[in-house]
Amino acid sequence: MSSIARIQTFAFAGIEAVPVEVQVQIAPGLPAFLIVGLPDKAVGESKERVRAALTAIGLSLPPKRVLVNMAPADLAKEGSHFDLPIALAVLAAMDVLPRDELHDFAALGELGLDGALAPVAGVLPAAMAASARELGLVCPAQQGPEAAWAGRIQVLAPPDLPALINHFRGIQTLAQPVPPRLDDAPWAGPCLSQVRGQESAKRALEIAAAGGHNLLMSRC
Template identity: 55%
Template sequence: MVANIKTIAFQGVEAVSVEVQVHLAPGQNAFTVVGLPDKSVAESRERVRAALSAVGLALPYDRITINLSPADLPKEGSHYDLPIALGLLVAMGALPQSAVADYLVMGELGLDGSLIGVPGALPAAMAALAKNYGLICPADCGPEAAWSGLAAPDKPGIVAAAHLLETVNHLRGHQLLPPPQTRAAPSAGDLPDMADIRGQKEVRLALEVAAIGGHNLLMSGPPGAGKSMLAARLPGILPQLNAGERLEISVIESLSSKRGGVRLADRRPFRSPHHSASMAALIGGGRQARPGEISLAHCGVLFLDELPEFSRQTLDALR
């Protein structure tokens, strides 16, 4: 029998639908994952096998084939563990297909069956909301996913459990989990105050104009003239974020986080990368595509202190 579980892959900040298809066929004992998995996805076999045995289930002595469809889209990250495990449970008859039909699933599994947070819960929840699905994710990702509004009473909801067994019990209706609650960001303390600056009327006017109009600003002057000091005080005079911008900033933060648990942004980002930062660190990309400094500064400020020290290639790439 074939079981289908819906999950996602990330292309930049876009969440692309991916289907995990699990097929059990009588025959030689084998477990293969196909559909362009990277190393972390291929290794999920071992985590899934251990996690299922931790909840008292042995994998059938069959030929198990997992296909991540569309097959030509490269899949990376550890969030395919949980959809693969739930797909196997459906294929083995331990869970009805209808119990998971309305959910997007994401999450990493520990060998003991615990669910480990993954990046991207907020964009995943937003994708689920757009398609009118619910979201099954690790408990650590629950509060972050709840910011999407998916946990509202009239929506399919978020199932955020700390263990595979809790997820399965919830889906079978044995032990209901409470919907996750959003967590407010702890106030990050006061920003450096523009009132610390003595004089410098023209530069302050230029900073104000740049802050309101979203303009680029180049400061040049002798050492000790106060350039770094003035730039550090720019975040304090930036306009308030609106709801859409807060969500946009948080989506990027969510994708670059390691274990999820991102809180909703309450202020504009101020990024000041060192001039020795690599091109991938600044503009994003690399083997595992992650947002770069320029993306992390979305709706905020990218401050390049000691600008002439940055390499020509990075400045060109930023341009």
């Protein structure tokens, strides 16, 4: 019998987070690890990072056909942030993680070969999109406070894959990240509230400021 697991994540179109479902099927057949759903090179390489990370924590893929599908299949998937949702869906398909709990979360993060989680772009818009869909968010530890800016959303920000596995299995509990405090001193300069219109541009500025991202401004 095949084994299927699912978890939510996001692709990005500019600053917009587009929902993507990662589906994993483990079925009898020649050993293989396949990723489909218009993955770019970084996503295609995820299978090697996932395989190495599992080996580093003492797990190995079953000698079966592991198929990863990212739906919708006609949407291009770009970036290394798909590493974590792929790994979690694979672990759920292997019955290492409880599938029911993964249904309540979206995830994004880049995996190191040792199972550590590295920061990725787009955590704040992903957290906002997850909150709108009444989902929690799993992201790298360094970006937990950024994700917490999304408001009333459960954020799991583990430093590595073992810490996240232990949380889902009830061995340890990850604390809810706290958004960083802003300076209480009043700001004497211009304010975005004084700008009329330009909603997309203002949102881009707010996301860049909250996440400490770089921003290129070009005068047309």
